[in-house]
Amino acid sequence: MKSTSARLLQLLSLLQTRRDWPGADLADRLEVSPRTVRRDVDRLRDLGYPIQATMGTGGGYQLGAGAALPPLLLDDDEAVAVAVGLRTAAQGGVSGIEETSVRALAKLLQVLPSRLRRRVDALGTFTVPMPGEGPTVDSATLTLVASACRDSELLRFDYERHDGSTGRRGVEPHRLVSHGRRWYLVAWDTDRDDWRTFRLDRMRPLTPTGPRVPPRDPPERGVAAYLADRMNLHMWPIRARVRLGVSAETALEGPAARYGVIEAVDQHSCVLLCAGDDLVGMACYLAMLDLDMEVEEPAELRAEMGRLGERLSRRGGSSRRTPGSDQGA
Numbered sequence: 001m002k003s004t005s006a007r008l009l010q011l012l013s014l015l016q017t018r019r020d021w022p023g024a025d026l027a028d029r030l031e032v033s034p035r036t037v038r039r040d041v042d043r044l045r046d047l048g049y050p051i052q053a054t055m056g057t058g059g060g061y062q063l064g065a066g067a068a069l070p071p072l073l074l075d076d077d078e079a080v081a082v083a084v085g086l087r088t089a090a091q092g093g094v095s096g097i098e099e100t101s102v103r104a105l106a107k108l109l110q111v112l113p114s115r116l117r118r119r120v121d122a123l124g125t126f127t128v129p130m131p132g133e134g135p136t137v138d139s140a141t142l143t144l145v146a147s148a149c150r151d152s153e154l155l156r157f158d159y160e161r162h163d164g165s166t167g168r169r170g171v172e173p174h175r176l177v178s179h180g181r182r183w184y185l186v187a188w189d190t191d192r193d194d195w196r197t198f199r200l201d202r203m204r205p206l207t208p209t210g211p212r213v214p215p216r217d218p219p220e221r222g223v224a225a226y227l228a229d230r231m232n233l234h235m236w237p238i239r240a241r242v243r244l245g246v247s248a249e250t251a252l253e254g255p256a257a258r259y260g261v262i263e264a265v266d267q268h269s270c271v272l273l274c275a276g277d278d279l280v281g282m283a284c285y286l287a288m289l290d291l292d293m294e295v296e297e298p299a300e301l302r303a304e305m306g307r308l309g310e311r312l313s314r315r316g317g318s319s320r321r322t323p324g325s326d327q328g329a
Contacts, residue, residue, distance in 0.1 A: 007149055153173075154190075155205060175223045287312075
């Protein structure tokens with residue numbers, strides 16, 4: 001039979017893995033009687049762990065939140081996952097937590113068994129992080145918005161638009177989405193009576209948050225699909241419609257599908273709906289598709305494609321001498 005101290009540690013670990021534990025289930029897992037479970041729970045309470053008990057059918061035990069963070073008991077894979085997450089956070093796109101992540105990682109590495117420390121060290125030794133690019137999100141903003149999503153509270157904030165202007169917005173926050181180094185809020189815009197997406201690095205939340213509202217059903221096809229559509233078309237100032245000289249089935253199998261939405265026209269052509277924030281960059285990307293195409297709109301992108309073609313012709317060979325050009329007439 002396990003010693004009392006070992007059994008207490010196992011009991012604490014079990015209480016941390018589920019919100020509610022029936023007493024009979026705990027007794028079976030620990031291979032002791034329900035009476036022993038009750039005594040062990042009392043011992044943990046004496047040590048400061050806020051364990052709540054409910055009586056009757058369906059009753060059990062629940063580890064509550066106390067005044068201080070209790071020691072967390074992690075299995076091997078959990079410990080490695082936390083270490084990897086802390087190492088990533090120390091390099092990542094949320095400002096204000098880099099130093100804290102390093103301190104927490106140092107504490108964890110200090111107590112990891114050598115076999116686990118080698119796994120974490122191998123990842124750090126043979127991983128080369130690229131310098132971070134792009135905006136960072138303030139950690140206080142991230143936690144405030146996440147709390148508003150959790151509690152279904154109205155959220156007001158000043159928002160910076162693409163052109164640099166700002167405006168006051170009021171929303172019912174639904175979900176946060178992390179994409180690359182950017183964080184997005186998917187929310188119901190109460191002024192526009194529709195779903196909208198906001199970048200957190202452009203938000204300046206106003207406190208306190210508003211009253212609670214009933215949670216809404218998510219956007220059609222889900223949050224991830226909604227954000228993907230918004231990122232492809234609606235979150236950029238320049239939108240384009242380009243006719244491609246291939247069928248929709250062919251386009252969907254190639255790189256064009258990663259740049260926007262493909263709409264079928266007939267067996268030999270389709271339309272690419274795409275968006276961006278720079279005409280030159282869009283023209284270059286479209287040129288790399290290596291497909292017959294015609295920019296239907298906007299006219300500015302069509303003109304930029306023409307200028308790009310002229311530049312490539314001048315730099316790529318129009319100045320070369322043709323055969324016989326150096327011979328006299």
